Amino acid sequence: MKIFLLTTMFCFSCATCAAQSESIHKLSSRLSVTPTAGLVFSTFVGSGAENSSIRVGLTTGLEMTFQTDNLFGYSTGVSYCQLGALEERTTYGLISRLDYINVPLLLNLRLSKRTYAPILKTGVRLGFLVGAKFSDDMGSIQPDNGLSANNLFKTFDCSIPISLSWNFNRFVIGAGYVFGLLDIVNKPATIYGVPYHNDSVHLISLETHVGYRL
Secondary structure, three states, X not given: OHHHXXXXXXXXXXXXXXXXXXXXXXXXXXXXXXXXXXXEEEEEEOOOOOOEEOEEEEEEEEEEEEEOOOOEEEEEEEEEEEXXXXXXXXXXXXXXXXXXXXXXXXXXXXXXXXXXXXXXXXXEXXXXXXXXXXXXXXXXXXXXXXXXXXXXXXXXXXXXXXXXEEEXXXXXXXXXXXXXXXXXXOOOOEEOOEEOOXXXXXXXXXXXXXXXXX
16 A cells, blocks of 8 residues: 555656646747847937937847747847937037946737748837946037036936847847937036037937847
């Protein structure tokens, strides 16, 4: 009797472990982690940003994707992104360099069931300013009223990203447009005695990336 009970318990434990192993395997097959890197083309838009043009920066990050079925999925992650703008002032040119840590929360839609079908991604992206710097034709500058460049810009931004990506086996390429929803400038501030963006200013960017799924 004891041998029967011990054998039954052993078989039950093996079956439980096998079921858990199968569940973990199914979960891992739907979950992917992808390091990424790419280029960013950003600028300012809004009623206070008429003379802004594109600044080119770099981005790098880690994306985590969970595929619920063949068409739908979710993704999140973290990335470092160099944003900002080039601005033409009356007597000088101004470069605004803004470094952000971004956390996207995205819904993914595969546009067909073909192997290399494009994947549409959209949702919200939370941005946290970790560094800001001004420079002009002569070098680094600061606002006139004693603020540092870090204090001049708001520390949080929220944006709407829309992108397309393609998976080629383990390689990933993608590009997308990101529109900032919030005014990013603390007011008032002046540079060389001229008001700095007292009207609304938002960030927009075109972002490209390549990655490798682990």
